[in-house]
Amino acid sequence: MSVLMLTDIEIGLKNKFISLKARSGSHSPSVFQILNLFGRTDKFVDACFLSNPYATDLFFKYLESDLISNRSKLREKLEYYPSQNNEISSKLSKHLGVDKSRIFIGNGATEIIQAVLINFVNRVVVNIPTFSPYYEFINEPSSVVFYQMNQNEDFHLNIEEYLRFVNDSKADSIVLINPNNPDGSLINKADLRKIVERNKHLKTIIIDESFIHFSSDPGEKFDSFANESIEFSNVIIIKSISKDFGIAGVRAGYAIMSDSRVSMLTSNGYLWNSNGLAEYFFDLLSNDEFLREYEVVRNKYNILRTSFINSLRQIKGIRVYPSKANFVLIELTNGTSSLDFVIAMLNRFGIYLRVGNDKIGLNGEFIRIAIRDMTTNEFILKALGEIYDD
């Protein structure tokens, strides 16, 4: 194919989009802002939004029968104060197989990242490309050391090189997002354990497992480090539930860390940081029927992920990075600008993709595509093919 050219209208939209992005900092503008800019209210596909839509359906099925069909219960959740942090962690304890004293509940994983970086990190190695709050939330006198993952190795962590880097960095902390955002590369458990064992002297090892539910092949269990983490007092597991359960607007997440760290956080704040619907969600994690149904939709989604990635590999002019997450990183290798590509996909098909040009550590024309439901994935593939066949 030839290099993609934008129309004049699209160039105008591109300039407006750039200024909207600038106002949103290093994160994507909200879907509502994008809809507004492109004047799209129907047939809009948010392929920037990372979630399992089948899990969203499942949550709404339960919400409907538990709360919407029972308005007094719904009112109870929104009228009264939710339980405090340590009460909600008791509820999660059985599901996680971790003592409640080691569980910290957050208003989304972002709040936990902020709390952990402020309280337990001084100088931290962050692997790039990464999820930007891991360096943005670091304030003086704390500092960040970037470790550039190797594009030639598909951004897969080179364990020995990384261990040497950490050793030389004089850092007291490290962050591993597993699978990593935005490339989806997975560190297997043996390697992860090796990194942790070799860094027992560090103050803090953050392992962000926000995408771990997507890391298994269809039909298999996912391999969380949560239970093993309790052997190591410096390890903190951070878990968003926005992605796997597809309910970002509920704002819920949790972390597993040493009991003294949980106490330190909850004794100085974070008392009522869950809302009523987040508490309802945490209650669902004690509901065996919900968990059984969730496992079905998790598998269903992971099958689509595998098949979507296989189809992407058929399109010429794109390099597809292997992903064990619910998104896939692609690189445009035919000279097309990634921003132009995103604008054209938005204007011509109403598909919103995450452009990678603001991600430090990503040098090239990168785009991150969120994997959605089957119909949407097919629509995205068709649109990608059409633009590339122009």
Next chain:
Amino acid sequence: MSVLMLTDIEIGLKNKFISLKARSGSHSPSVFQILNLFGRTDKFVDACFLSNPYATDLFFKYLESDLISNRSKLREKLEYYPSQNNEISSKLSKHLGVDKSRIFIGNGATEIIQAVLINFVNRVVVNIPTFSPYYEFINEPSSVVFYQMNQNEDFHLNIEEYLRFVNDSKADSIVLINPNNPDGSLINKADLRKIVERNKHLKTIIIDESFIHFSSDPGEKFDSFANESIEFSNVIIIKSISKDFGIAGVRAGYAIMSDSRVSMLTSNGYLWNSNGLAEYFFDLLSNDEFLREYEVVRNKYNILRTSFINSLRQIKGIRVYPSKANFVLIELTNGTSSLDFVIAMLNRFGIYLRVGNDKIGLNGEFIRIAIRDMTTNEFILKALGEIYDD
């Protein structure tokens, strides 16, 4: 009346209640925990919970027609990320008449208190009795200086004495909850302005107006310091919406402070700290029809408050402290223990009152009664009368 005596069963409940309270820190156990302990699932009255129940009704009327009757809108709120902090503050700007750069959105006022104390306070004067997070969230090397308000003056702030105390305290910050929790005393605007004018040299003056909507007499407007606060770069207005709008489970609050302080907070976190229903609520504050209806229920409730306090004054053996909030502080003056009184009210009538014995600065047998709807208030008054006529 004679001193209240508990039955043996009530003594057992009292011991369980004490241990539940101990596990909950300095805050009330959740209503769900209390229900469980006393085996009450019906006719339970939470007169510990501070809200305007008519405002809760109003919120649910809007929620029903805007979101529950329109499931795709509801799903949108819970599935997608809500807008970021600075987008939601744009929405509030018109309602508050304050530039959006000065508005910080919080996941409930508690999160804001935590953020403000950690970032903008070193040594703070806190007037007692108070809302405990104002001293609990202070960590070394920051410190608290307590200013004891005078019980003989109904805990009303003695302005000149307070100004001298602040001056002598070497504090760099002060906190004024107005009206104050747990006594409901109000500092009028002229006095508040005097305090602020005389303390321009301080780093931070926190004015918590979480109860200000209740401070006006029926039919009158309430007198917030929000707009005047922008004249003073050191003033921070903190506002919960849990109380006046009766939706604690939604977790929403805001603060007004200098634009540089808002930037400092939002550039290091607090990105997605609102949930989808909190954003929906903030949108309602731009809805003139909602605000008009709210003004009606705010007045309706304030009329009940005045009448409830007048009725309480008829009961002998209790001292009633004047309140301009949605609760009233009473003192048992006939030798009855406040904890025994709370247990008896729970066991005999299913009414849960806030015992004051864990509040520093409250020395005596104090109970805080939340004012509820008309029927509930009458039930509470009848129960109080019966226990006192034993």
